Amino acid sequence: MNGPSSVETENLLSNQRTPPVQRPNPTSFDHDTSEILRIHQQWWKANVGLDIDSMQQCFPSGDAFSMFNRNGFTYFGVDELTKLWEHYSEGPPRLIQTVAVLRLVVGGDMAWLICELKYRRVSPVTSDDHWEPAGVDQVFGSKATEIYHRDDGNGNPEWRMWHFQSGALHSGEENRPAFDDAEQTNQLGHNPYGPPLTY
Numbered sequence: 001m002n003g004p005s006s007v008e009t010e011n012l013l014s015n016q017r018t019p020p021v022q023r024p025n026p027t028s029f030d031h032d033t034s035e036i037l038r039i040h041q042q043w044w045k046a047n048v049g050l051d052i053d054s055m056q057q058c059f060p061s062g063d064a065f066s067m068f069n070r071n072g073f074t075y076f077g078v079d080e081l082t083k084l085w086e087h088y089s090e091g092p093p094r095l096i097q098t099v100a101v102l103r104l105v106v107g108g109d110m111a112w113l114i115c116e117l118k119y120r121r122v123s124p125v126t127s128d129d130h131w132e133p134a135g136v137d138q139v140f141g142s143k144a145t146e147i148y149h150r151d152d153g154n155g156n157p158e159w160r161m162w163h164f165q166s167g168a169l170h171s172g173e174e175n176r177p178a179f180d181d182a183e184q185t186n187q188l189g190h191n192p193y194g195p196p197l198t199y
Helices: 006-013 031-047 052-056 077-088
Strands: 066-068 074-076 094-107 110-121 138-150 159-168
Touching: 031 052, 031 094, 031 110, 031 138, 031 159, 052 077, 074 077
Parallel strands: 066 159
Antiparallel strands: 066 074, 094 110, 110 138, 138 159
16 A cells, blocks of 8 residues: 655645744754754654664753653653663654644743644554554654753753653644634644754
8 A cells, every 4th residue: 555655745744833924043043942952853853763872862861851751651761761662663663753843932941842743654553552543654643842951960051851741632623622723723833943844
């Protein structure tokens, strides 16, 4: 069974929710914003193919990191996340995803970021191993919150992601309560940090 072409996939994954507005030049971001976006992009790129070495560099040492995973469970520390990824590496891979940063706020040594993404798997999976049920070439959406701290876990002033939370992105087939916007919510939100990135 043939899946969508690369052009169709890009169109499917990269739709934006709101009309374009003037965007700042990404090269003009201050150092902290640029560094946080670099870690954010490294994290999501690592999710495609489960690049464990690259993933580990995004988080503080020890068990300081916490995660509310999309599978419904909580994980503490990069070692637990590594074990989870080793487990998931035995299942079907995430082959393509597009991520849109909706908001990033930096204040002192703390920062938070929210994003939306759509991704595609090419193999059937089951809920028995805490994968979401899927068919061939089916696209899923997620939303995530990332909290950053200027501390590498050893007291060095280097940005790391200290908390991550992910949940399912609404399918968009229904309106949000109190809003008539089903058509818009079926697309990735507009972001001021450049176009959504596909990995």
